[in-house]
Amino acid sequence: MPDWLATLLISLLKAVLVVLGLLTTFAYMTLIERRLLGRMQLRPGPNRVGPMGLLQPAADAIKSIFKEDLTVTLADKLVYTLAPIVAIGMALTAFGGLPAGPAGSLFGENPWVYNLDTGILALLALTSMGVYGIFLGGWASGSKYPILGGLRSSAQMISYELGMGLSLLGLLMIVGTTSFHGIVGWQAQNGPMILFQSLGFVLFLISSFAETNRTPFDLPEAEQEIVAGYLTEYSAIKWALFQMAEYVNMITASAVMSTLFFGGWKGPQFLNALIPGISDWPLIWLIVKIAFFLFLFIWVRATLPRLRYDQLMRFGWKLVLPLALANTMLTAAFLAFRGSGGLWFLGVLSLAGVLALLVLSDRVRTLWNQPSIRPEGDIVRAGGD
Amino acid sequence: MGVLEIAKGMGVTLGKLFQKPVTVSYPEQRATLQPRFRGRHILTRHPGTNLEKCIGCSLCAAACPAYAIYVEAAENDPAAPVSPGERYAKVYEINMLRCIFCGMCEEACPTGAVVLGNEFEMADYRSRDFVYAKEDMLVGVTGSIPQRREATRLGKPVRLGFQLDGGQPRAELEGVKYP
Amino acid sequence: MMLAFILLGALAIVGGVITIAAKNAVHASLGLVGTLLCVAGLFATLNASFLAATQVIVYAGAVMVLFLFVIMLLNANQPVTERDPVPYVRELAGIGGTLLAGAFVVLAFTFKDPRPLAEGAEALRGGSALVMGETLLTRFLLPFEAVSILLLVAIVGAVALVQRPAAQPDGVPDELEEPVGAPQEERRQVPRGAAPALMQTRGAQDGEVRA
Amino acid sequence: MKVHVDGIEVELPAGTSAIDAVFSAGGDVPYFCAHKYLSPLGACRMCLVESGSPRKNPDGSFVMEGEGDAATPKIFWFPKPMASCTMQATEGMHIRTAKTSEVVAKAQAGMMEFTLLNHPLDCPTCDKGGACELQDRAFEYGYGASRFGFDRRHAEKHYPLSDFVILDQERCIHCKRCVRYFEEVPGQEVLDFIERGGHTFIDTEEGGLPTGFSGNITDICPVGALLDNVARFRGRNWEYDHTPTTCTLCPVGCSITVDARNGRLERIVAGENRDVNEAWICDAGRFGHPFASEERLTTPLVRNEDGALIPATWDEAITAINRGLLGLPLADLGLFVGADATLEEGAALAALADALNARHVDHFPRHSVFIAPTATLTDVATADAVVVLGADLGEEAPVLELRILEMLRGGLLPAEFAHGTAIADLRLVERPARRPERLAVIGGESRLWGHAGHRVSANGENALTRLAHPDTDDLKAVRALLDGAERPVLILGADALRGASGSAAALLADLASRTGAKVIAIPAGPNSNGLAALNLVPRTGGLGVDRLGEVPAAFISRLDPGMRAGGFTVVHDTHLTATAQLADVVLPAVTNYEKRGTVQNLEGRLLPLNPAAIQSGEAADLIRTLTALAEALGVKAPARGQRGAQTLLMGSVGVNTATVQVGGALHTFARTFVAPAAPHTPKLWTERMRSRDRDWVERIHDLVEGGWTLPVAPAAPQPGGDD
Incomplete structure (x- = not known):
């Protein structure tokens, strides 16, 4: 077997493993989320299928697959089918570039599917393509609510994509590379990035919630307002694919946050003193970190109510984007004029920014919580967003 | 402090995660109902004579906003009276599909004969099975029509899926016992 | 590599054909998205991964989404069945196509050595952001800034265009205020040329602003 | 005559009762004992009003009040409220009802409390509930609460006055309407008060109420004391669909209200039609309805090959008729x-x-x-001589009998006002003097026989001829009655018309023109x-x-x-x-x-x-x-x-x-x-009062036997009972 073929096959195998892993995680994420939400709402949650409800995902899957797949008469059949595939495809592809351990640690192979020099950019590119799934799904349904929902959600995702990208610029400036390996390596030497880019992390976290359409930014699925938005006309497996894409995006977002701000696949260095080499164990650390962020996602969903649409847009454009820009400027200024000062000072500055935001949060809220006053004549003819 | 309030809320939800759920796995475990819960009607009897309290006056039917009640009265047989007085309900039917459990019948009843009890498990398949006759509602009859049908099929006593908080039904439900 | 190049190139051409041939505007846009993605793939095969990612983020991820936005908002995805709104557009397209084909023919005959390309790739050194940024902000600083000023001008122009005219005292609605969702019949009464021109400028300006 | 009611001046004919004055003025007064077609009595004392009249000086001028031009006749008020149903309104009288007078309101509420003192709280089981005058008036005029905590009067609660009428003596409020009805309308002295004060109860003579017109007392009873036994417990008053229509069991055409529930005809009550039946109907019309809901044919039946009638659809029936009549000349x-x-x-x-x-x-x-009627029922009631020829009115037209009896007691029709028939017509008197000499009955023996002053036993066919040319002293006396009367009415029954020919019609026309008599020939069928x-x-x-x-x-x-x-x-x-x-x-x-x-x-x-x-x-x-x-x-x-x-x-x-x-x-x-017709004798009772398979009266009897002796109090005391 030639080398290139072996590499290809191994890459394919890894890809398949990643997909399977992600889908299994997705399946059980639905269960875990429902159970956790249930417990947070003082009820047991689904516990009927199998012991403790463990077979619930299987039941859901069977149901989704064998349900009647409805298609609306006015739907654009091709795009209607393509949309969920685009959504899940982009979601799954995005995860492959994230390293889960040191090179060669997975039975002698690298624990990642592909490695790009422009890792973060590629990831952003792929997630930005995920908009198409929602957008086209809404349009192709040939129905009013889906198109409203699709427009809303794509507007939301585009808006927050900017904040998300900008909030990473500071990080990239510090590290000087867009490769995940480089970032992880830098963090292994200098400490987790959260220490120096807490403001950037907060903004990235918020943008991630918005990008993955999770509460409190789950407007695309706002059932009360637009009857589930772009999902309205979808049923059966196509619906499940969208659902899958959302959860996979959530997992990816968790993994990205872990990798970029919390040291990625490496564990805390001080633990090496207890068990030598523990921080280099593959998979474990990444999974633990991902699990933490997934729990955070669920926890927030159990707590926060959904934003209003105008609040959401104002929040994105008036708070997240300017702050991300400010964070970029701050970091750039620091890097340009720091002289011999250590990075800790940047950390302090960033933390101060976060704290200032916390303290000012009530004042700042008017930025996004109150509709701006417009002249009467304009309001009458206000079009869509 | 807007963020602080969010944090407080997060704290609340996290705290609830470690509390015992208030809901129960209903069919296996019994739900705990407050005694004031308003479920399926009970036609009570006078405790001493065991005569039906219902005198067939139709006032419940008149008060019913959903037109769920149908009453047909008849003259008591003096040898074997059904109710004290001259009149009793020969036919007393409530359509549980129409009933909105508002309790107006209970309020209208001059003798306290019809009282909303605590049973609520009445799901069934055919709409005609939701018309509860007198013998389905008289005190002493435990369980709804489908529950009793199922119990007969299995040869077991009817199992009610609830218990009362405090164990005692309302005072109006004379002679009614719930597990 | 060659295989990937041929595949992506063919797909890009197919996407282009769809873009111009599709009756449905949304399908046409999707074809364009496909082409853009394939071009990004071509960049990637040339080791210009930064360029590829940027291509996807900016063009496929943002510009085309906004195109689609506009198409959906204007409900312009109905197949074009009437005669062309722009006069002589077919003739112009024919001339343009001929010129382009001629250019390609000239290019094909004069094409000799792939070395400049390889040199470019070498210069990019794997297309990392570092090299890219250095090049742009040192050698090509002036063009870079010029382009950004151009974008700024476009933004200002777009804002100026979007700004609605003040309501007339007599309450007569301005021609520009014609509702975008008006039925075809009504729109046809607008003097020929005015409405399509409006649509065109809107589509373009939106794309520019977000880009 | 000008009367002031609560400050409203109304113009009324002389002889109007005060209660009618109030109603004419648009006011309201509660009453139980007064009834439009019965004599006023003043038994219930609910219609109390304050009244006062101007008084005249010995010189004939009014006693005045005030000075100069502003002087008005002084009103001398009665010191206590007066029962308005037995009081005649007089010129210049002032009346105050509960609307304007505290005294009256208090008196009426007190009277209501007094009436309710012994009235059982039977409303849930009482068939009158929902249509009960006592309920309504208690709601409108009562205190709304009772101050009496003692045990109420106990009396017979299930007392059958006849097979059709059941009496609950506890509920009786002693308005005496039923007693007066029997004395005044059918002229039967069969019901009366017994005992005095709170112990008063109503009972019949031995043998119960005579059938005929007894059901009317269930209509006029203001409470649920007298109830229709056929409709007993069949439904509540608000559950019935009330349909005002006309009874077509006999040719009188009484106004009735048909009460149906769930598609069953449960009860018939009398309607009011001053010109036909006033407010009374006969027992056959009231109780003879069960056939309408029993064993009705609901689908067409077609005789099949085996000779059996089997249910079919209308289409099948039409096909069967088509096939059966095939070839028959239409x-x-x-x-x-x-x-x-x-x-x-x-x-x-x-x-x-x-x-x-x-x-x-x-x-x-x-x-x-065919003998066209020239007299109306009102003519009958206001005639001064009636000759009934060959008719058994109980079987042919019972209410006509009531109108004849109305004639016997003077032919007084209650006055009519803008608000309807007079509520208390003071001209009607209790136990009116009857004038049997005005009624002559020729023919077979019937119920009317007992009321008639002239009774001639004659068989029907030639009775008319014999009346035209009287041959006996009895007939001569009848003829003299007819000749001497100003407004005589001749009523011909089936006995006289059966087999009659054109010559009989001519004879009748001759007789009518000679005596000035108006004629009613009772038709054979309802229409x-x-x-x-x-x-x-x-x-x-x-x-x-x-x-x-x-x-x-x-x-x-x-x-x-x-x-x-x-x-x-x-x-x-x-x-x-x-x-x-x-x-x-x-x-x-x-x-x-x-x-x-x-x-x-x-x-x-x-x-x-x-x-x-x-x-x-x-x-x-x-x-x-x-x-x-x-x-x-x-x-x-x-x-x-x-x-x-x-x-x-x-x-x-x-x-x-x-x-x-x-x-x-x-x-x-x-x-x-x-055209010539077969002789026919109408039999209202024997035909209509019979169910198809079983004697209807017998069924009622069974009902009575089955449920009559129920003890009033059950073995154990009832908590919160319906006492």
């Missing part, structure tokens, strides 16, 4: 209808007969002669008068109902001659009668309680019928049935519904029955059709 089809059919139905049948050129057309029962105006008698070469057996094929509607036609027989009836059992096809019919239409009563008054909500399956009235019959015969139906039949009627007799009002209107048809 003119040979006999069309026979009962005489309680409406005018519209008759018109439809006549039109179909015309269309078919049918010869054998008849309605039954009818007399051979015989009306149907006589339609060509529903055998035509040239045609046969009547009496020769049904010779008719080749027949359609028989609501008639039970007990035999079938010579050939194919279609019967349209409400029950599976003897005739229906012989028929080839039976079509279900509706009773007159379920019809819309018009009938004409014995005095020539057109009266409307309204359909009550009684369940009768696929039953159809005659008009729609004839449509089916026409379809089976392959001809176009002359009328397809009520509208079409009304148009037909308009065309044939020139009467627009669509405009007939509830009270009815007198009408004389220009043309009548007569």
Whole structure:
């Protein structure tokens, strides 16, 4: 077997493993989320299928697959089918570039599917393509609510994509590379990035919630307002694919946050003193970190109510984007004029920014919580967003 | 402090995660109902004579906003009276599909004969099975029509899926016992 | 590599054909998205991964989404069945196509050595952001800034265009205020040329602003 | 006469009672004992008002109040409230009701409390509940609470006064309406107060109430003391669908209200029609309704190959008729209808007969002669001499008997005001003097016999001849009564009309013109008068109902001659009668309680019928049935519904029955059709008061036997009982 073929096959195998892993995680994420939400709402949650409800995902899957797949008469059949595939495809592809351990640690192979020099950019590119799934799904349904929902959600995702990208610029400036390996390596030497880019992390976290359409930014699925938005006309497996894409995006977002701000696949260095080499164990650390962020996602969903649409847009454009820009400027200024000062000072500055935001949060809220006053004549003819 | 309030809320939800759920796995475990819960009607009897309290006056039917009640009265047989007085309900039917459990019948009843009890498990398949006759509602009859049908099929006593908080039904439900 | 190049190139051409041939505007846009993605793939095969990612983020991820936005908002995805709104557009397209084909023919005959390309790739050194940024902000600083000023001008122009005219005292609605969702019949009464021109400028300006 | 009620001045005729003055002024006074057609008594004391009149000086001028021009006659108020139903309003009288007078309001509330003192809280079980005057007035005028905690009076609660009327002595409030009714209206002294004070109760003589008109006391009882035993516990008053219509069991055409519940006819109560039945109906009309809900035919029946009648659809029945009448000349089809059919139905049948050129057309029962009525029932009540010739009114027209008895007690009709019949007409007196000498009864013995001053036993056929030419002293006396009276009325019954011929009509006309008597000939059937105006008698070469057996094929509607036609027989009836059992096809019919239409009563008054909500399956009235019959015969139906039949009627007799009002209107048809008829004796009681399979009275008896001796108090004391 030639080398290139072996590499290809191994890459394919890894890809398949990643997909399977992600889908299994997705399946059980639905269960875990429902159970956790249930417990947070003082009820047991689904516990009927199998012991403790463990077979619930299987039941859901069977149901989704064998349900009647409805298609609306006015739907654009091709795009209607393509949309969920685009959504899940982009979601799954995005995860492959994230390293889960040191090179060669997975039975002698690298624990990642592909490695790009422009890792973060590629990831952003792929997630930005995920908009198409929602957008086209809404349009192709040939129905009013889906198109409203699709427009809303794509507007939301585009808006927050900017904040998300900008909030990473500071990080990239510090590290000087867009490769995940480089970032992880830098963090292994200098400490987790959260220490120096807490403001950037907060903004990235918020943008991630918005990008993955999770509460409190789950407007695309706002059932009360637009009857589930772009999902309205979808049923059966196509619906499940969208659902899958959302959860996979959530997992990816968790993994990205872990990798970029919390040291990625490496564990805390001080633990090496207890068990030598523990921080280099593959998979474990990444999974633990991902699990933490997934729990955070669920926890927030159990707590926060959904934003209003105008609040959401104002929040994105008036708070997240300017702050991300400010964070970029701050970091750039620091890097340009720091002289011999250590990075800790940047950390302090960033933390101060976060704290200032916390303290000012009530004042700042008017930025996004109150509709701006417009002249009467304009309001009458206000079009869509 | 807007963020602080969010944090407080997060704290609340996290705290609830470690509390015992208030809901129960209903069919296996019994739900705990407050005694004031308003479920399926009970036609009570006078405790001493065991005569039906219902005198067939139709006032419940008149008060019913959903037109769920149908009453047909008849003259008591003096040898074997059904109710004290001259009149009793020969036919007393409530359509549980129409009933909105508002309790107006209970309020209208001059003798306290019809009282909303605590049973609520009445799901069934055919709409005609939701018309509860007198013998389905008289005190002493435990369980709804489908529950009793199922119990007969299995040869077991009817199992009610609830218990009362405090164990005692309302005072109006004379002679009614719930597990 | 060659295989990937041929595949992506063919797909890009197919996407282009769809873009111009599709009756449905949304399908046409999707074809364009496909082409853009394939071009990004071509960049990637040339080791210009930064360029590829940027291509996807900016063009496929943002510009085309906004195109689609506009198409959906204007409900312009109905197949074009009437005669062309722009006069002589077919003739112009024919001339343009001929010129382009001629250019390609000239290019094909004069094409000799792939070395400049390889040199470019070498210069990019794997297309990392570092090299890219250095090049742009040192050698090509002036063009870079010029382009950004151009974008700024476009933004200002777009804002100026979007700004609605003040309501007339007599309450007569301005021609520009014609509702975008008006039925075809009504729109046809607008003097020929005015409405399509409006649509065109809107589509373009939106794309520019977000880009 | 000017009377001031609560400051409102009203102009009233002299002799008006104060209570009517109040009602004329638009005021309201509660009352229980007063009744429009009974004498005022002042028993319940609820109608208390304050009243005062001006007083005159010995010189004839009014005692004045005030100075100079502002002086007005001084009103001398009675020191205490007065019962307005027994007080005559006088010129210049001032009346204050509870609306303006605290004293009156307090007095009425106190009186209500007093009345309720011994009234049991039976309302939930009482059939009167919801339509009870005591309930309503207690709500409007009572205190709303009782101050008395002691045990109430206990008395007989299930006391059957007759098979039809049940008395609850506890509920009685001693208004004496029932007692006065029996004394004043049917003239039967059978019911009275016994004991005194709070112990007063009502009882009958031995043997209970006489049947005839006893049911009216259940209508007039203001509480639930006297109740209709047939409708006992059948439903509550608000559950009934009330349909005001006309009773068509006899030719009087009393106004009734049919109360149905769940598609069953449960109760009939009297309606008010001053011109016909005032407020009274007979027991046959009131209690003789169970047939309407018992064993009704609900689908057509078709005789199959085995000779059995099996249920079928109308389409199948039409096919069967079509097949059965195949080859029969249409003119040979006999069309026979009962005489309680409406005018519209008759018109439809006549039109179909015309269309078919049918010869054998008849309605039954009818007399051979048609004597147009010249007297109205009001004429009867206000006559000064009535001669009843050959009639058993109890079987033929019971309420006519009441009107004759009204004549005997002076012919006083209660006054009429803007607010309706006088509530307390002071001219009516309790136990009025009767004048039996004004009534002569010629013929067989009947209930009226006992009231008549002149009784001549004569068999019917030649009684008229004998009255025209009196041969005995008795008859001469009757003739003298007739000759001497100013407003005599001659009433001819079935006995006199049976087998009568044209010469009898001429004789009657001669007699009437000589004596100035107005005439009522009681028709044989409930609507015989009306149907006589339609060509529903055998035509040239045609046969009547009496020769049904010779008719080749027949359609028989609501008639039970007990035999079938010579050939194919279609019967349209409400029950599976003897005739229906012989028929080839039976079509279900509706009773007159379920019809819309018009009938004409014995005095020539057109009266409307309204359909009550009684369940009768696929039953159809005659008009729609004839449509089916026409379809089976392959001809176009002359009328397809009520509208079409009304148009037909308009065309044939020139009467627009669509405009007939509830009270009815007198009408004389220009043309009548007569033909020889079989003799017929109406039997209202023996025919109508019988269920098809079982003696109806016996059923009531069973009911009475089964539930009568229930002890008032159960073995154990009832907590919160309905005492």
